[in-house]
Amino acid sequence: MIETVSASAYTIPTEQHEADGTASWDATTIVVVTVTAGGATGTGWTYGAPAIVRVVDDLLSPVVVGADAVAVPAIWAAMVAAVRNNTRAGLCGYAVSALDIALWDLKARLLGCSLSQLWGPVRPSVPIYGSGGFTSFDADTLDEQLRTWVDELHLPRVKIKIGESWGHRIDRDVARVRQTRSRIGPDVELYVDANGAYTPKQAVRLVTEAADADVVWFEEPVSSEDLVGLRQVRDRVSADVAAGEYGYDLTYFATMCAAGAVDCVQIDATRAGGYTEWHRIAAVAAGHQLQVSAHCAPNLHAHVGATTPNLRHLEYFSDHVRIEQLVFDNALTPEGGDLVPSRDLQGHGMTLRQERAAPYRVA
Numbered sequence: 001m002i003e004t005v006s007a008s009a010y011t012i013p014t015e016q017h018e019a020d021g022t023a024s025w026d027a028t029t030i031v032v033v034t035v036t037a038g039g040a041t042g043t044g045w046t047y048g049a050p051a052i053v054r055v056v057d058d059l060l061s062p063v064v065v066g067a068d069a070v071a072v073p074a075i076w077a078a079m080v081a082a083v084r085n086n087t088r089a090g091l092c093g094y095a096v097s098a099l100d101i102a103l104w105d106l107k108a109r110l111l112g113c114s115l116s117q118l119w120g121p122v123r124p125s126v127p128i129y130g131s132g133g134f135t136s137f138d139a140d141t142l143d144e145q146l147r148t149w150v151d152e153l154h155l156p157r158v159k160i161k162i163g164e165s166w167g168h169r170i171d172r173d174v175a176r177v178r179q180t181r182s183r184i185g186p187d188v189e190l191y192v193d194a195n196g197a198y199t200p201k202q203a204v205r206l207v208t209e210a211a212d213a214d215v216v217w218f219e220e221p222v223s224s225e226d227l228v229g230l231r232q233v234r235d236r237v238s239a240d241v242a243a244g245e246y247g248y249d250l251t252y253f254a255t256m257c258a259a260g261a262v263d264c265v266q267i268d269a270t271r272a273g274g275y276t277e278w279h280r281i282a283a284v285a286a287g288h289q290l291q292v293s294a295h296c297a298p299n300l301h302a303h304v305g306a307t308t309p310n311l312r313h314l315e316y317f318s319d320h321v322r323i324e325q326l327v328f329d330n331a332l333t334p335e336g337g338d339l340v341p342s343r344d345l346q347g348h349g350m351t352l353r354q355e356r357a358a359p360y361r362v363a
């Protein structure tokens, strides 16, 4: 039986100003949720506003405390029902996601196994790609990040942000794409993410102009709300079009798949309803002959990635890598260009380092 639920939020300044095509920030907030039962503690988290803590405390904790700790899908359904009148999209969905992750972590620990052992692995390690390359970086900073990914961590694919200033700096976008290709050499795959900054025609012109750089992944070339626009870009470029990071439930992804909008579906377990919904979304994508890729929170996607047959890779996002290595025990480091989920640690293996996180606590 679930005995306690608690949530806390930590706002951690970035090392320098960061921006993509349509947003900029100087700090990132992580909301950590823990659940306890039978002497074990499960941990989950999401990246979003401190108000998520109130959603956990006021709306979700009452239906989670006292529930059967092994019946995670039943608790998930009760949580989704509990947020109905506040709508699941947005902060409520983030709160449900973090709690669902904590509950699965707890269940594995209660059973004395890792999450990948609980679900059954299909691969021992998970392909990843380096992700960052913010539009706010100068050329030297971008070069240094690329050097770390390719030369030190041996990552075979990297992604940079483009679409600077809502698509008003296409010349600089093209220059940065070319700089990246020249820095990583011919053999590393080059990905770009416009965060919805372009119009469909702008997006097509960008990859046409930068054709010599051989971009093979074009993420959110237009708004992910615009399924027709995504499809138009997909039909006209050789790069795979990807989207899905704002999806919060199964229906969103079913609609995206049915629209033929993407070549690869991005799922974020910390937003889309936790691991419970992840598995269902991945199955819907598989039914459309599509692979899935995990968005952000890399350490939380290693085990679920290892157990998802149609996983392509997960996003090794520099912002979240830094935070997860700072505040959690047993955060993963790439090995041979992959993340390797531990078989020896229970659950996902990570626990909050209270003393490290405490200075950043905001809720």
Ligand SMILES: [Mg+2]
Pocket (backbone or CB within 6 Å): 193, 195, 219, 220, 245
């Ligand atoms: Mg993205």
